[in-house]
Amino acid sequence: MPFGLLKYGLSRRYPEPRRIPPTPDLKPSYDVVIVGGGGHGLAAAYYLSHVHGIRNVAVLEKGYLASGNTARNTTIIRANYLTPEGVRFYGESVALYKELSETLDFNIMYSERGHLTLAHTDASVRTMRWRAEVNTHCGVRSELIWPDEIRRLCPSMNLSDKARYPVLAALLHPPGAIARHDAVAWGYAIRAAERGVEIHQQTEVTGLRIEGDRVVGVETNRGFVGAGKVLQAVAGSSTRLADMAGLRLPIRTVPLQACVSQPLKRFLDPIVVSGSLHVYISQSARGELVMGGSTDPYALYSSRSTLDFKEGLLAHMLELFPFLAEVKLLRQWAGMADMTPDFSPIMGLTPLANYYIDAGWGTWGFKATPVCGKRMAETIATGRAPDILDAFRLSRFAEFQQVGERGAAAVGH
């Protein structure tokens, strides 16, 4: 690396080749059109081109690559959910993530930290026990630990029983990890583009052309494109695109805010989450504390930031880490979370024969990027949703078969 740096420094021309090709002209039609150039859409394009041999694929992105929620999450990867369906699904995602740097030959800076979900009440201790049992049963490592063990893993946390909400126990999930979110999208994009996938940035879908029960193509700001199959992967705008397809979704779009502090010397190894206090916090590779809380109290299509959010979040964070009182915030932002009534995503087939949906990503989208891409690619290639996605089908609501996922972030316990 030092030699590489020297080579860069001394070279007159930047020697690194452009890895993601510039946006080409649109062809009249593609076998598969993926709407949304974020992590999920690019992952689906990667698995379509690498696993299923479908290379005539276009990814259409309204803004620039991975500019939506892929860039706005807090990069936590974990599988310690509550429902067996959820644990199985996210478990596969964690397994894929772990190998992803090698798979893509692109460093996603995957960093396994361990994930602590704090319990402050007897009721949440009970929920943690329940989650630990479901996780263990499904082959995901999770266990309930007590304050002495928490102190060993996270010595800087306030574990005093004089706190307003003393920490009684925690669910420890050793595979919990963080990764570089942009790198995940770039890695998938680079490898997909190598197999002929076209990535069209600044290409906004303005309508869908539907004949009978099939989508024949998409209207964009750069003209009409024919499509054999269409995947929608536009978290945050799911309802708007689904409206064009004539689908009605059980989704409310609610802002989810987050912020980072100024960089600090490394002191926090695990990712710490408290559902009761609505706080999650981890320390990034740069030393910044990445912090988030619950979703905003009402639906909105705007990524504005509020003082209410920061006051609420930081007051709770200071209960856990009082010594951070003088630390300054560096940045804050918000993403659009597509909240479903059961806190589970919506993936798979739709009433339209060749239109596939990947939506309902509230606060759990980034951690599902590889598994969702892989399994949606499989769905598109075979026309059938695999077993692992079946529980998350769109029709589950009409069948009253929801997957009540109370292990999701932003859900109080």
Add this chain to the structure above:
Amino acid sequence: MNCPLNGPRNISEFISAGEVKAMPDPVRASDAEWADYVFTQSNKAGVVREWWCHVPTSYWFIAERDATTDTILKTYPPGEVFAERRDFAPISEA
């Protein structure tokens, strides 16, 4: 937010309870109609009409709000929309 009962109050005193939707007849509606009523949201990126509650006084009302600009356009008591009382099946039948 301007509460029709209490006047302008801080937004943190209110909870949002989702879109105002027309309820199908609970006795005669099919499962699909009922599921659509319970779960589906129009989730419009534009002016929405929603139920809100002022928590300290438990007062329910309707607000019209622009969901793209985060501005409240209008608030009014529900009586302006729902002129008649909706009676459900008597409890003895349930």
